[in-house]
Every structure is written in structure tokens, then in C-alpha cells.
Amino acid sequence: MSKTLLDQIKQANPIITNVANSVTVDQVANVQNIIGASPIMSSDPEEAPEMVAIAQALSINIGTLSTEPIHQMKTLMAEAYRQAKPVVIDPVAVSSIHYRQKIIDELLALGTPQIIRGNAGEIAYLAGLDWQANGIDAGSGEIDLVKVAQTAAKKQQTTILLSGPTDIITDGHHTTKVANGTPLFQVHVGSGDMLTGLCAAFVAVSPDNPYQAAIDAATTFAVAGQLVAEAMPTPLPGSFYPQLLDCLFNITAADVQTHAQVTEVLTHE
Amino acid sequence: MSKTLLDQIKQANPIITNVANSVTVDQVANVQNIIGASPIMSSDPEEAPEMVAIAQALSINIGTLSTEPIHQMKTLMAEAYRQAKPVVIDPVAVSSIHYRQKIIDELLALGTPQIIRGNAGEIAYLAGLDWQANGIDAGSGEIDLVKVAQTAAKKQQTTILLSGPTDIITDGHHTTKVANGTPLFQVHVGSGDMLTGLCAAFVAVSPDNPYQAAIDAATTFAVAGQLVAEAMPTPLPGSFYPQLLDCLFNITAADVQTHAQVTEVLTHE
Amino acid sequence: MSKTLLDQIKQANPIITNVANSVTVDQVANVQNIIGASPIMSSDPEEAPEMVAIAQALSINIGTLSTEPIHQMKTLMAEAYRQAKPVVIDPVAVSSIHYRQKIIDELLALGTPQIIRGNAGEIAYLAGLDWQANGIDAGSGEIDLVKVAQTAAKKQQTTILLSGPTDIITDGHHTTKVANGTPLFQVHVGSGDMLTGLCAAFVAVSPDNPYQAAIDAATTFAVAGQLVAEAMPTPLPGSFYPQLLDCLFNITAADVQTHAQVTEVLTHE
Numbered sequence: 009m010s011k012t013l014l015d016q017i018k019q020a021n022p023i024i025t026n027v028a029n030s031v032t033v034d035q036v037a038n039v040q041n042i043i044g045a046s047p048i049m050s051s052d053p054e055e056a057p058e059m060v061a062i063a064q065a066l067s068i069n070i071g072t073l074s075t076e077p078i079h080q081m082k083t084l085m086a087e088a089y090r091q092a093k094p095v096v097i098d099p100v101a102v103s104s105i106h107y108r109q110k111i112i113d114e115l116l117a118l119g120t121p122q123i124i125r126g127n128a129g130e131i132a133y134l135a136g137l138d139w140q141a142n143g144i145d146a147g148s149g150e151i152d153l154v155k156v157a158q159t160a161a162k163k164q165q166t167t168i169l170l171s172g173p174t175d176i177i178t179d180g181h182h183t184t185k186v187a188n189g190t191p192l193f194q195v196h197v198g199s200g201d202m203l204t205g206l207c208a209a210f211v212a213v214s215p216d217n218p219y220q221a222a223i224d225a226a227t228t229f230a231v232a233g234q235l236v237a238e239a240m241p242t243p244l245p246g247s248f249y250p251q252l253l254d255c256l257f258n259i260t261a262a263d264v265q266t267h268a269q270v271t272e273v274l275t276h277e
Numbered sequence: 278m279s280k281t282l283l284d285q286i287k288q289a290n291p292i293i294t295n296v297a298n299s300v301t302v303d304q305v306a307n308v309q310n311i312i313g314a315s316p317i318m319s320s321d322p323e324e325a326p327e328m329v330a331i332a333q334a335l336s337i338n339i340g341t342l343s344t345e346p347i348h349q350m351k352t353l354m355a356e357a358y359r360q361a362k363p364v365v366i367d368p369v370a371v372s373s374i375h376y377r378q379k380i381i382d383e384l385l386a387l388g389t390p391q392i393i394r395g396n397a398g399e400i401a402y403l404a405g406l407d408w409q410a411n412g413i414d415a416g417s418g419e420i421d422l423v424k425v426a427q428t429a430a431k432k433q434q435t436t437i438l439l440s441g442p443t444d445i446i447t448d449g450h451h452t453t454k455v456a457n458g459t460p461l462f463q464v465h466v467g468s469g470d471m472l473t474g475l476c477a478a479f480v481a482v483s484p485d486n487p488y489q490a491a492i493d494a495a496t497t498f499a500v501a502g503q504l505v506a507e508a509m510p511t512p513l514p515g516s517f518y519p520q521l522l523d524c525l526f527n528i529t530a531a532d533v534q535t536h537a538q539v540t541e542v543l544t545h546e
Numbered sequence: 547m548s549k550t551l552l553d554q555i556k557q558a559n560p561i562i563t564n565v566a567n568s569v570t571v572d573q574v575a576n577v578q579n580i581i582g583a584s585p586i587m588s589s590d591p592e593e594a595p596e597m598v599a600i601a602q603a604l605s606i607n608i609g610t611l612s613t614e615p616i617h618q619m620k621t622l623m624a625e626a627y628r629q630a631k632p633v634v635i636d637p638v639a640v641s642s643i644h645y646r647q648k649i650i651d652e653l654l655a656l657g658t659p660q661i662i663r664g665n666a667g668e669i670a671y672l673a674g675l676d677w678q679a680n681g682i683d684a685g686s687g688e689i690d691l692v693k694v695a696q697t698a699a700k701k702q703q704t705t706i707l708l709s710g711p712t713d714i715i716t717d718g719h720h721t722t723k724v725a726n727g728t729p730l731f732q733v734h735v736g737s738g739d740m741l742t743g744l745c746a747a748f749v750a751v752s753p754d755n756p757y758q759a760a761i762d763a764a765t766t767f768a769v770a771g772q773l774v775a776e777a778m779p780t781p782l783p784g785s786f787y788p789q790l791l792d793c794l795f796n797i798t799a800a801d802v803q804t805h806a807q808v809t810e811v812l813t814h815e
Contacts, residue, residue: 030302030318030320031297031302031303031318032303032306034303034570034572034573034735034736038735038784041735042733042783042784047735048639049567049569049609051611052613052616052645055611055646058643058644058645072320073320073324074345075321075345076613076614078321080612101317104327104331105328107321107327108324196310197307197310198303242527243526243527244519245311246311246519246520246521246523246524247520247522249784250782250784250785251784254782254783254784256784257781257783257784258780258781299587300571300572300575300587340587341589342589343589343590343618347590373596373600374593375596376592376593376596377593464579464795465576466572466575466576467576511796512795512796513795514791514795515576515580515787515788515789515790515791515794516792
């Protein structure tokens with residue numbers, strides 16, 4: 009993997025404008041700051057043009073919706089596309105709630121984001137697949153998830169990061185799997201949101217290669233989580249979050265490379 | 278106490294729909310997730326029917342009010358009563374702020390919740406007592422608090438969990454005291470909100486016995502806090518929260534039973 | 547420095563009404579509670595008069611703006627000035643976003659706060675200086691920052707706490723520098739917001755001497771952070787926050803005095 013992007017973030021301190029959800033906004037701000045980016049949170053549409061103008065990337069998380077945040081997301085995204093700033097979207101719970109499907113469809117109609125980060129069910133929705141009917145949740149395996157991610161990438165014309173025990177990154181043509189991680193990511197509420205926030209930090213310094221940005225974000229995050237979990241005598245999901253920040257602050261690109269279990273998936277198109 | 282409910286949560290992974298307050302929403306989501314439930318946060322009334330339909334319990338916390346959350350609380354509660362899903366209410370600061378008394382009265386007019394969790398002053402308001410005039414805050418003792426809780430339970434026709442150094446749980450007919458705990462609960466902002474969130478997780482797997490759900494939630498939480506505090510060389514209220522999550526993740530029903538100081542209060546009605 | 551204010555907070559448990567930002571509201575509540583104050587968060591204008599009436603100080607943070615919070619800030623501030631309660635303002639990001647300059651100007655038109663806490667860029671805006679053009683950010687030195695703070699204090703007729711590697715406190719006539727601290731404050735998102743929250747707790751017990759309140763708040767916070775950082779084998783910005791709360795809970799006025807590097811700046815007016 010590229011050593012460069014993590015170092016570039018630390019050198020360039022890119023500003024990331026976020027619409028986070030109210031549950032994990034503190035975590036997203038802290039993980040971006042600790043990796044070397046400068047997070048700002050935007051909630052007032054009147055600030056939108058300035059908030060996009062000073063930023064190198066925009067991160068949109070639909071975890072907690074209501075009228076004002078939805079309006080804010082649309083205003084910021086329209087501005088970002090107009091100003092050619094990279095956009096990352098996290099379609100939280102879009103697989104379970106029909107209302108969120110309506111909202112995500114409206115957001116995706118505004119333009120094409122650089123990266124969409126979601127779990128298997130969320131990405132399955134974006135692939136146009138019926139997740140429960142397909143039974144993937146019941147364990148039909150990893151090969152299906154690669155196809156789910158690739159289908160979503162082609163349908164949405166974007167880079168997909170399908171995160172889970174194995175992360176799958178694909179732009180529809182190339183696909184990479186990251187096998188690092190720890191089950192503690194699932195026990196801690198906010199892991200996915202933090203990874204989305206990191207995607208925005210990485211794509212801010214790699215706007216022309218969102219596929220590599222998503223691979224590096226996923227690998228850095230997964231390796232850090234794995235190192236923290238491996239150092240614990242027993243799983244400690246409450247201590248996991250502060251220690252994950254500690255690790256992400258101190259981890260180097262060389263550390264990530266040493267531990268990375270990253271493989272390209274060969275597919276016939 | 279019943280071993281069963283904690284294990285049932287871990288097996289059933291009930292979905293809990295929450296309107297949390299903006300201060301401690303992260304804590305509520307994490308404590309529910311760590312105990313084995315699946316928290317979702319709801320802020321848009323348009324999602325309300327779906328959010329209730331997929332959930333096994335609804336938790337309402339009035340800690341941070343404004344027009345949209347109040348509307349959301351009412352919409353979700355009306356849906357929950359219509360769909361016969363258990364409801365837990367946390368009447369934050371209702372004893373101090375008249376405006377919140379108006380709001381809680383409106384919420385309670387929508388139907389009867391399964392559990393109300395509050396501190397002594399909040400429960401005193403729901404009992405129709407003048408807290409400061411009664412001087413309970415000045416130390417008139419534990420017997421009064423049992424009467425306060427019982428009066429509130431009878432008046433509101435619900436299970437009351439009055440939390441404090443000793444937790445009191447009553448449905449108006451039966452009353453139980455939980456003597457476990459630690460003063461660190463009072464020093465950490467969010468302890469009460471987390472306990473309310475746990476009540477929702479426990480009642481989700483025990484909808485027909487909210488009294489037992491409240492006892493088990495209070496006992497599990499109080500024992501975990503006590504074990505964490507006892508392991509500290511000196512009181513560390515900042516480290517208390519992550520370590521409390523660590524403990525709640527690893528604690529078993531047998532651990533809780535070993536340490537529980539739970540006694541039934543015998544009363545003549 | 548005065549031993550008294552920290553002890554007075556622990557004895558009087560002043561109630562602090564806050565409009566915090568959505569990112570760090572949990573941190574502000576916890577730091578105020580741990581130091582001995584009682585935080586409440588206010589988001590509904592209908593509560594404003596009561597929220598001010600029961601409080602000994604009001605803390606306003608403009609970190610996350612939208613229509614309702616702005617209205618709430620104005621309502622609470624007007625009430626606080628009417629009721630002669632001390633007001634602390636944190637003009638988050640006012641140096642970068644023109645829209646926030648408009649809002650802060652509107653807030654400052656309502657009356658004179660007792661303390662304004664900001665970083666160098668934010669205070670430079672309040673001093674009427676062009677921060678980037680002045681090149682202070684590029685390192686033109688500490689003397690300039692003292693002048694920036696003094697100019698802002700005179701222009702705004704208030705006590706300024708300009709926080710950074712060295713904190714500068716001035717009422718325009720007297721100026722004090724606090725040299726304690728740690729670079730971890732900059733890595734942790736929420737440090738500035740917590741310091742603002744502490745200013746409100748200290749001025750609540752020292753309403754007639756906001757200058758001393760700001761000095762004591764800054765010194766207590768900076769010494770605690772320094773002690774936590776010095777005890778770490780390597781910088782751990784994720785563990786910093788819980789350990790900072792641990793330290794602030796246990797620190798005494800004597801501890802603060804032992805470690806304080808506080809000097810008065812002699813200036814000719």
C-alpha cells in the first residue's frame with residue numbers, strides 16, 4: 009500500500025467538512041484530528057459555501073436525520089460538486105429504513121460521490137439487491153459480498169468500501185480485500201462512522217484516486233484496531249476507543265505496511 | 278435475580294429505538310450495544326412508524342428539548358403504544374424546570390410507559406410531591422424515598438426505578454432495593470441516561486414484566502459500576518466510563534448474582 | 547493564584563447553563579461536573595428564563611450553529627444580562643467563517659460577557675485585526691499575542707482568555723501568562739470547549755472578578771493536562787481525555803499552585 013497518503017495527511021492537514029450524526033460526531037472529529045486532518049462540523053446552510061470553500065473534502069453521514077440536517081447535506085453536496093471537492097457518503101441504516109432509502113436516493117441524485125462507505129446491508133441496497141431475500145446475512149459467504157460491492161460500484165459509478173470482518177474496496181473494475189481488523193469494531197458504536205471520516209481525510213489528499221484512498225483508510229484503521237485488540241488481555245470494548253485513537257496517532261505508514269493483509273481480488277469482467 | 282434477561286438480550290439482540298439527549302447519546306448507544314442490544318437513534322418524525330416497527334422497545338429521554346425532538350418523542354410514543362411496544366421514559370430535570378413538567382405531562386398523557394427511570398427529585402415530581410418542601414434532599418432518609426417511588430408508581434400506574442446510592446424499583450405493589458453501586462456514578466454525567474437505556478434493553482426481552490426488567494437492569498449496572506470502582510486505587514471518574522463498558526461487556530448473569538445486594542421491601546398496603 | 551475558587555466550586559456546586567456545540571457537549575458537561583459544578587444544557591427557548599434563573603453562570607459556544615441554537619443563545623444571553631448572571635462566550639472558528647463573524651457580532655451586541663475564551667485567530671478577529679495578513683499564525687511571536695489579547699479586551703470591554711501553548715489572560719489593564727500545558731491539548735478535539743466550560747464554573751463563584759476566574763480556570767486546566775502528559779510514556783491523545791478528567795477530579799488547589807507557571811505581564815499603557 010501507499011506510504012504516501014498517511015504522511016500527506018500529516019503534512020497537509022487537510023480541512024474536512026462533516027455532517028456527522030449526533031451519536032458519534034465527537035469520535036469522527038477526534039479520529040480525523042488525530043490522523044492529522046482538521047475536522048469542522050457544519051450545521052447551518054448559511055455557512056455551506058464557505059464551509060466547502062475552505063475544505064479539501066466533504067463527509068456526509070445520514071445516521072441521524074431531520075429536516076435541517078437533510079437540507080444541510082444537500083446544500084453542502086451541491087456546493088462540493090460545484091467546487092469539485094471530493095465527497096464521501098455513509099448511508100447509515102439505509103438497508104433497514106425505507107425513509108432513508110428515499111433520502112439517500114435524493115442525495116445521490118445531486119452528483120457522484122468519490123467514496124461510499126457502508127456495511128454489507130447498506131451496500132446491498134445501493135447495489136439494488138434484496139439483502140434479506142439474498143440471504144447474505146445468513147452467511148452465504150464472502151464471494152457474494154465482493155459481487156455486492158462490485159455491483160454497487162458499477163451501479164453508483166463510484167468507489168465502494170464495504171466494511172466488515174473483511175473490508176472490500178472496489179471501483180467496479182479493481183477490487184481489494186483488507187483482512188485486518190478485530191471483532192471489537194462491531195461492539196463499539198462509531199467504528200463505521202470513524203472509518204467514513206478517515207476516508208474523507210485520505211481522499212482529501214488523493215482526490216484523483218479515491219480507490220487508493222479507501223484502501224489506505226481501511227487498512228490503516230483495520231491494522232490499528234487489530235494491534236489494539238491484540239495487546240488486550242481480554243476484549244475491552246470500552247477501552248478500545250481511546251486506545252484506538254492512541255494507536256492511530258502513533259502509527260506510521262511503515263507500521264501499517266508491516267501488518268497489512270491486503271490482497272487484490274482478480275475478477276473477469 | 279433472573280439470570281435469564283441478560284442472556285436473553287445477548288441472544289435476541291433486541292433493537293432499541295431511542296430519542297436520547299444530545300449530551301450522552303454516544304454513551305446510551307454504546308452501553309446498549311455492549312450489553313447485546315442494537316441501538317438506533319431516531320430524530321425524523323417521517324421515520325417514526327418504521328423505527329417503532331423494527332424495534333422491540335422505545336426509550337425516551339427529555340434531557341435536551343426543542344421543538345423537533347418533542348414532536349419526535351410524541352410521534353414515536355403514539356406509534357409504540359399503537360404497536361404495543363414497551364416504552365421507557367427518563368424525565369431529566371423535571372423537578373427543576375417547570376417547562377419540562379409541562380412536556381412530561383403531555384408525554385404521559387399519550388399512554389402508560391412500562392418503566393420510568395429518574396432520580397429522587399424527578400420521581401418526587403411524578404409522585405405529585407413537593408420535593409424541596411418535603412426536604413428529602415436535605416436528608417430525611419431512605420424510607421421516604423421508598424414512599425416517593427411507591428406513590429409515583431401508583432399515581433402513574435407504571436414501574437418506577439428511582440436511582441441513587443440505593444436504587445428503588447417498585448410497581449406500586451412490590452418494591453425492591455438494590456444497594457450496589459459507587460459514588461462515581463454521580464460524578465460521571467451520563468450514568469442515569471445509560472441506566473435508562475439499559476432498562477429499555479431489558480424490558481425489550483421482558484415486555485410482560487417491566488418490574489423484573491428494571492430490577493435486572495439496575496442490578497447489572499450497579500454491580501458493574503461497583504466492581505470497576507473497587508478495582509481502582511483511587512476514584513478515577515474519567516476512566517470510569519470506558520472501564521464500565523469493559524465490565525458490562527464481560528459481566529455474566531452469574532457475576533451479577535454473586536455480587537448483588539438486592540432485597541425486597543416488605544410493605545403493608 | 548487563589549486557592550479559593552476551586553474550593554468554592556466544590557463547596558457551592560454552582561449550576562452552569564450551557565449552549566454547547568454538538569461535537570463536545572459530553573466533554574463540557576463532564577468536565578464541569580468533575581470539577582464540582584452542575585452542568586445543564588439548554589436547547590429550548592421556552593426554558594430559557596428558568597434555565598438562567600437557576601444558574602450561576604451561562605456558557606455559550608458557537609461551534610455548531612443553526613437556526614434554533616442561535617435563537618436559543620440570544621434568548622439565554624438576553625435573560626442572563628437582565629438577571630445579571632455572568633456570561634462566557636467561545637467564538638469557535640470565528641476567524642475562518644464570515645457567517646460566524648456576523649453571528650458573534652449579533653451576540654456581542656446583546657451585552658458585555660464576563661469572559662471570552664478563544665484561540666489566537668479567534669481573539670484576533672475580536673481585536674479587529676487581520677490575522678492572516680498580520681502573519682501571527684506564521685510565528686511572529688508571543689509578544690504579538692499579548693497585544694492581540696489586550697486589544698481584544700479593550701475593544702470588547704471584557705476579560706479575554708487567549709489559549710494556546712501559553713495562555714494569555716487580560717482584562718485590558720492587567721495581563722497574566724500561564725505557561726503550563728501539553729501539546730496533547732491541540733490533538734484532542736474538545737480541549738478549548740472544556741476550558742470555556744471551566745471558565746463558566748470559575749466565574750460562577752467569582753462573578754465580580756472574571757479576570758481571576760479566567761486565570762484560575764486556565765491554570766487548573768493547563769496544570770492537569772501537563773501532569774497527565776508527563777505521566778505518559780509516549781503521547782496518547784485518546785487516553786488523554788479520560789485521564790484529564792481523572793486528574794481534574796483529584797487535583798487540589800495546592801497541587802495547582804505547586805506546578806503553576808503563572809507570570810504577570812508588565813505593560814505600560
